[in-house]
Amino acid sequence: MPETPRIAVVGAGAAGTLTAAQLLRRAAALQAELQVLLIDPGVTGRGVAYASTAAHHLLNVPAGRMSAYHDAPDHFVRWLTRRAPGVHAGADHVPRALYGEYLADVLDAAASGPGPGRLHRVHERAVGLRRTDHGVTLDLGSDEPVPADAAVLALGNFPPGSAWVPPALHRSSRYLPAPWAPGALECLPDHGDVLLVGTGLTMVDVALTLSRAGRAVRAISRHGLLPQPHAESPLPVAPPPSFDSGADIRQIRRSLLSHVSACRRTYGDWRVGIDGLRPVTAELWQHLSPAAQAHFLHHDQALWNSHRHRIPPTVARALQDEIAAGRIQVGPGEIADAAATQDSVLVRLRDGRTLSVGAVVNCTGPQADVRHVDDPLVAGLLATGLAAPDPTGLGFHTTPNGRLLPADGTASDVLWTLGSLRRGALFESTAIPEIRAQAHALAADLLGSKKAGR
Numbered sequence: 001m002p003e004t005p006r007i008a009v010v011g012a013g014a015a016g017t018l019t020a021a022q023l024l025r026r027a028a029a030l031q032a033e034l035q036v037l038l039i040d041p042g043v044t045g046r047g048v049a050y051a052s053t054a055a056h057h058l059l060n061v062p063a064g065r066m067s068a069y070h071d072a073p074d075h076f077v078r079w080l081t082r083r084a085p086g087v088h089a090g091a092d093h094v095p096r097a098l099y100g101e102y103l104a105d106v107l108d109a110a111a112s113g114p115g116p117g118r119l120h121r122v123h124e125r126a127v128g129l130r131r132t133d134h135g136v137t138l139d140l141g142s143d144e145p146v147p148a149d150a151a152v153l154a155l156g157n158f159p160p161g162s163a164w165v166p167p168a169l170h171r172s173s174r175y176l177p178a179p180w181a182p183g184a185l186e187c188l189p190d191h192g193d194v195l196l197v198g199t200g201l202t203m204v205d206v207a208l209t210l211s212r213a214g215r216a217v218r219a220i221s222r223h224g225l226l227p228q229p230h231a232e233s234p235l236p237v238a239p240p241p242s243f244d245s246g247a248d249i250r251q252i253r254r255s256l257l258s259h260v261s262a263c264r265r266t267y268g269d270w271r272v273g274i275d276g277l278r279p280v281t282a283e284l285w286q287h288l289s290p291a292a293q294a295h296f297l298h299h300d301q302a303l304w305n306s307h308r309h310r311i312p313p314t315v316a317r318a319l320q321d322e323i324a325a326g327r328i329q330v331g332p333g334e335i336a337d338a339a340a341t342q343d344s345v346l347v348r349l350r351d352g353r354t355l356s357v358g359a360v361v362n363c364t365g366p367q368a369d370v371r372h373v374d375d376p377l378v379a380g381l382l383a384t385g386l387a388a389p390d391p392t393g394l395g396f397h398t399t400p401n402g403r404l405l406p407a408d409g410t411a412s413d414v415l416w417t418l419g420s421l422r423r424g425a426l427f428e429s430t431a432i433p434e435i436r437a438q439a440h441a442l443a444a445d446l447l448g449s450k451k452a453g454r
């Protein structure tokens, strides 16, 4: 074990990059020696969300809310101004590729500062993790195992789940299981319509990429709900409502709906009510019983997501134009069965309709349930009991500050996580405003902890 404390951050998407930057900044503030190993075969800061180079793939959150640091809210907007003076403002939804570039710069700045912390970038996949007397050892895809005092699992967005995919479709080369994989959409057959399964944010990206004259892009989901657009101009901030501590899910739902209606009357926009819930969302979620959480996930989540996770107005207009032209069609529907023919896939929906399409794309969004993730690191952590699935099925079971809570119920002193793997505890845990706050708190907890501060 090295003398200098060493923390391994697995995953260099937004969550891992921000964690590494926060650790280095905190080490500088404490004048503490620290080695940060940032492990990911991919490009720093990109991850799934910011790897796209398509100019029409915009951030779903306005630039003014995407700062890497919650205590410097205009940090990203100032970076944009330096990079392209006079082009972007805080209310703009800028290309996601720019944000990936920004995150890499944020980490470069933290790593080249005067502090004693050092960053080592390891371009490898972690395929296993073992507990040792001194901390952990990480097994890498094709390199020597590396020891560390502690590890942060910033594993992010897993490929979409496929439990609903009929076997004949699964085997077909006309089925695309993960639309974000680099170059995946370019490999789709040129001829025939395309069926997208899922009608959320991923579908919007994919549909606008694939839509063209002579091809119908059909999108279906159980409910057929589309993401709502953001407002054209910045909205006021409303205080969250207060809830009766004994309220059950029906009472909470009623209070939420009347809060949103009241905000629409007062401010002229329902979005003010939804956005005002941000500070109390985790508390409300934790207040629900496990049965009520399951009920919410089954019955309310789709409606919540379509209002909470919105698309930029320009994207909404582009989508509506394509829908009006008949090139994109969105509605309810569930696949019951599929059969491959020579040059198409014949899909039968539960309501009896059949569709003949050239390809089917899984746009159902990241797999949230770690028990169904096909990944050796995750499978190993669950098998050895170092991690346990959250009872809701969303990510790992964690403490409120992001330490893993393994099957024996004792909070880990060597393993932390953040981002979507904490959805079970926090529910909303996937966007930058949540992730940057978690990275900040996690660095404080980690460097304050006995193990890492040794």
Ligand SMILES: Cc1cc2nc3c(=O)[nH]c(=O)nc-3n(C[C@H](O)[C@H](O)[C@H](O)COP(=O)(O)OP(=O)(O)OC[C@H]3O[C@@H](n4cnc5c(N)ncnc54)[C@H](O)[C@@H]3O)c2cc1C
Binding pocket: 010, 011, 012, 013, 014, 015, 016, 039, 040, 041, 042, 046, 047, 048, 049, 050, 058, 059, 060, 061, 124, 125, 126, 127, 154, 155, 156, 157, 158, 202, 205, 377, 418, 419, 420, 430, 431, 432, 433, 435
């Ligand atoms: C298409 C899309 C658009 C989005 N747009 C926005 C937006 O505009 N604004 C917003 O706030 N949020 C947005 N989000 C939410 C987004 O998930 C977060 O903003 C953020 O990017 C999540 O980062 P992450 O690092 O947790 O996950 P990811 O981006 O998924 O990164 C995880 C990283 O971990 C690596 N990794 C995984 N397993 C291993 C392993 N075993 N070993 C080594 N490395 C590993 C992967 O290679 C990857 O680089 C979007 C999400 C998606 C999918």
